[in-house]
Amino acid sequence: MKKYKFLEAIEVSRNVLYDFGFMCDSRTKSTYFTREGGNKLTFDGVILFVLNLVTKSLQIELDNFFELIKKKGTSISKQGFSQARKKIKPEAFEKLFDTNVSWFYKSNNCQRFMGFRLLAIDASIMEIVNSQKLRDTFGASKGNGKEHARAMVSTIYDTENDLFVKGLITKFASCERAVAKQLIDSYAEIRLDNDLFLFDRGYPSKDFFLYLLKMKVNFIARTQVNYYKSSIKEGVQDQMFELIEKGEIMHLRAIRFTLSSGKEELLITNVANSALGLEEFKQLYFKRWAIETKYDVLKNKIHIEKFAGASQQTIKQEFFGALFLTNMASIIKRESDELIVEDQREKNLKYEYQTNNNILIGKLKDKIVCFMLEPRPRRRRKMYKQLLEEVQRNRTPIRPGRSFKRSKRLSANKSDFSQRSAL
Numbered sequence: 001m002k003k004y005k006f007l008e009a010i011e012v013s014r015n016v017l018y019d020f021g022f023m024c025d026s027r028t029k030s031t032y033f034t035r036e037g038g039n040k041l042t043f044d045g046v047i048l049f050v051l052n053l054v055t056k057s058l059q060i061e062l063d064n065f066f067e068l069i070k071k072k073g074t075s076i077s078k079q080g081f082s083q084a085r086k087k088i089k090p091e092a093f094e095k096l097f098d099t100n101v102s103w104f105y106k107s108n109n110c111q112r113f114m115g116f117r118l119l120a121i122d123a124s125i126m127e128i129v130n131s132q133k134l135r136d137t138f139g140a141s142k143g144n145g146k147e148h149a150r151a152m153v154s155t156i157y158d159t160e161n162d163l164f165v166k167g168l169i170t171k172f173a174s175c176e177r178a179v180a181k182q183l184i185d186s187y188a189e190i191r192l193d194n195d196l197f198l199f200d201r202g203y204p205s206k207d208f209f210l211y212l213l214k215m216k217v218n219f220i221a222r223t224q225v226n227y228y229k230s231s232i233k234e235g236v237q238d239q240m241f242e243l244i245e246k247g248e249i250m251h252l253r254a255i256r257f258t259l260s261s262g263k264e265e266l267l268i269t270n271v272a273n274s275a276l277g278l279e280e281f282k283q284l285y286f287k288r289w290a291i292e293t294k295y296d297v298l299k300n301k302i303h304i305e306k307f308a309g310a311s312q313q314t315i316k317q318e319f320f321g322a323l324f325l326t327n328m329a330s331i332i333k334r335e336s337d338e339l340i341v342e343d344q345r346e347k348n349l350k351y352e353y354q355t356n357n358n359i360l361i362g363k364l365k366d367k368i369v370c371f372m373l374e375p376r377p378r379r380r381r382k383m384y385k386q387l388l389e390e391v392q393r394n395r396t397p398i399r400p401g402r403s404f405k406r407s408k409r410l411s412a413n414k415s416d417f418s419q420r421s422a423l
Contacts, residue, residue: 005108006331007384010371012103013324016096017044017372026092033087040076041084045069047092048372050085050321053365054308061308068366069373085309090316097324101165104327105190111160113287114280116196116218119165120291121183121203123154123176124298126169127305128315137312139172151315153298154179155323156187159198159290162330165190169319177208184215196220196271198288204268206245213250213270220269220285225256227266237278255281294326301361302326328368329361336360336391343392351397359394363387 016022023043027033033043041049048069054061058078066074076084104110110117125141128134130149140147150172156165166183180203197212199221212219231241232254243250255267257278267285276284298304304322307315336355344353367387374380 004335004384006328006335007380008107009100009103009328009331010380012100013096014372016099017047022095026089028087028089040074041081043088046084046088048369050093050317051325052369053302053325055303055306058308068369085314085317088317090313090320093317093320093324097320100324100327101163102190104163112194113160114284116194117192118159118196118198118287120157120159120198120288121154121180122200122291123152123179124295125172126151126153129307129310131310134310141172153319154183156183157291157294159287162334163327164323167319167323169316176202177205181211184217196284198285200288206243209243209250209252210245210248218271220267220271220281222285223266223268225264225266257282297357298322298326301358325368329364332364332391333357333360336388339388339392340395353395354398355391356394356396360391363390
């Protein structure tokens with residue numbers, strides 16, 4: 001009988017969610033959720049509702065949720081839900097996310113590229129509910145005489161396994177390098193010797209390089225071509241060089257190449273393996289682009305910026321809930337893509353096809369709740385086969401060479417409660 005990784009991930013998640021110790025650790029007060037029989041929203045019910053991609057009008061979502069969990073005729077007000085979620089720490093959602101990531105690497109043979117597990121670190125600015133409280137907590141962008149609440153999201157993303165590994169949501173004006181250090185410090189439990197971190201040009205500095213070397217992690221970082229000119233020779237494509245920081249000498253490697261557009265790029269790395277040359281480093285670095293497209297999934301498929309709460313606690317709940325759900329969707333997509341490849345084998349098609357990620361995420365809404373609620377493994381297996389059949393029917397062609405420019409321009413806030421969809 002075929003083993004499905006998604007169903008294993010659901011079982012791991014259920015073991016956490018329905019563990020009494022987990023509930024005790026996750027409550028903001030020891031007396032909360034002690035009389036669940038009379039509560040419309042139980043501890044697990046609140047968590048499942050947050051995981052259910054709350055993108056519509058909050059009241060409509062609440063009514064639909066009670067129908068989904070077969071409590072038709074039961075209702076709870078937005079205020080009632082807001083009070084219920086205040087009883088749960090954001091760390092509950094972070095633990096669900098972390099537990100699944102740990103399970104994945106312990107139970108599966110992860111994909112590598114040139115022998116490395118490729119981990120990209122990058123940050124992205126997120127819109128949050130534009131309240132004075134959140135502007136004070138996370139900061140705000142300013143323009144045209146207005147302020148808009150913003151937060152900075154930073155993640156470690158496994159490019160080959162399509163998985164968020166770690167994440168933080170911090171103040172809008174946080175230092176990207178400082179947050180990257182926090183992320184690297186926090187991932188020690190799942191660290192592998194062959195990890196290779198990929199950084200864009202907002203990260204390089206001598207202090208950051210020294211930190212990475214002391215942490216004994218491999219890295220490739222794109223930097224400005226005119227940086228470290230006194231140490232890096234011009235016109236040499238591949239060279240070793242030295243930098244000095246805080247009295248310590250760092251032995252690094254510089255890779256210089258020209259893009260098809262004519263633009264010159266400079267990479268700095270501590271990977272000294274002579275078997276890896278110019279072309280290999282170009283391929284390794286360009287793998288970093290995957291984190292850019294993954295942020296697009298978070299923003300435009302998961303709709304993470306449609307936060308349903310206006311406090312630091314609720315923003316963090318939904319952030320880790322979104323990372324958890326995105327990873328679950330990635331696991332389904334990998335299994336669905338494998339079936340699509342098998343189905344189109346020996347067919348003379350113009351393009352290869354893959355699962356339509358937008359359709360997949362839409363199908364996963366609500367169904368993730370059903371999987372988590374269903375106690376019978378055989379029933380979950382049947383449900384999952386039906387889901388796979390549905391998402392496989394919605395395929396999209398893979399068109400090699402397509403690229404999309406990432407827009408970093410901040411528009412007016414779109415996350416106000418008044419602007420949430422009623423559909």
